[in-house]
Amino acid sequence: MLQLNYIREHEQEVIERLAIKRFDGTEIIGQIIMLDDRRRETQKQLDDIQAKSNTIAKEIGLLFQSGKTEEANRKKEETSELKNQARELNTRLEQTKNELDELLVKVPNLPHATVPAGKGAEDNFVVSAWGEPVKDREGLLPHWDLITKYDIIDFQTGIKISGSGFPVYKRKGARLQRALVNFFLDEALKAGYDEVQPPYVVNAASAYATGQLPDKDAQMYHAGLDDLYLIPTAEVPVTNIYRDMILKIQDLPYKNVAYSACFRREAGSWGKEVRGLNRLHQFDKVEIVQITHPDRSYQALEEMVEYVAGLLKKLQLPYRILKLCGGDMSFTSALTYDFEVWSAGQGRWLEVSSVSNFENFQSNRMKLRFKDDAGKIHLAHTLNGSALALPRIVASLLENNQSPEGIRIPAALVPYTGFERIGQ
């Protein structure tokens, strides 16, 4: 969430920047400042009363010790009124804090100054592109036909076991999954990321810290008996490693990579656009996360974008990089680049990665800070990116590399798959 002090000191600027994200902050920002004023005022009054009570309590203690019981008892009576006042103020303070918090968590992150205005996906800005998308679809099959043809991914059996969106990967399909995961992890290690294996279920505090709660709870599977959420991305558990921590400045940046299965309910987003591997309830992803100094986060973002681009080049998949417009950005992000690969059999671009800088929006929620050389404490910046999500990579690999002789595996992946071709 945004920092209160920043909101107070830059009220107009905050409202203007939120408008880029198509969020009308005129009313809520005013309310937040008003509630914070009330919070401060109440806090001040409460502190004063506590100070008085503390003084009297100490005096009573001394009186008892010196045997002046009568005087002590007289003093006791003085405190009862103070106690009532304190109780009242405390209740008001708690209420005010809760109201303030409820509003604060509804305000999205401010977009970076370079984020273009825009309504939705159609207004995203194409930053760069690489490779030659095959536009002639003559004789090319979409991946949902290819997986049946070669019997490598089985949606029907997945439906029997779990439901739609939970495919069973078989034979070379299963081995391709494992190969991609290992390839992505090894590449990240080479690029200096530390590998971690996080839990796949998280508590509410973790989901709240990265911004999945309170807004997007309908997108997560929830294990009600234990009140745990299945992770929609490894971003959640990996970033939460650093929750409530004060890091040493010289240890920054922290760079982690994690493979995990990801679970998404995708409530209300099913349709023909999302056939086959285009959208699943369970999928595999390798995620990179960085915790950086505020002065270095945009440099880190560029580095992460370069890194993801390198992966796609090694896989020889034509891609383009989009800078998301305000209207298409996520709630928590300050700047996001999306990667899309060309899918020849469907004749369209598929989003395979999203790389974002959250600045201190997540850090502020999760109290992720660092101490500088002077001993001062500041919020760190958090970033993450998919590197990469498997299903659409697989879709694109299958569709782009199909031939009468089968599906050709890109050279960089062959050491991991142990085969060069799917099919004959």
Add this chain to the structure above:
RNA sequence: GGAGAGAUGGCAGAGCGGUCGAUUGCGGCGGUCUUGAAAACCGUUGUCCCGUUACCGGGACCGGGGGUUCGAAUCCCUCUCUCUCCGCCA
């Protein structure tokens, strides 16, 4: 799942109703000594909120929440977690 014990500052570990934000040790930082280092000695060492923002002042925090009391790290209730034993088990 059953029985018992516990949760205190970066770590270890005292305190069990009143100068306790907390003894002490280790670690960290600064200094004396030394050609340099080690050792020794001296000093310093948490976070958050509010006011002043040079200095400083007030408040809160001893796992979370609630209660008793003039006053709680200390007593009571409750939740969570950890450890030991038993059970179950990859």
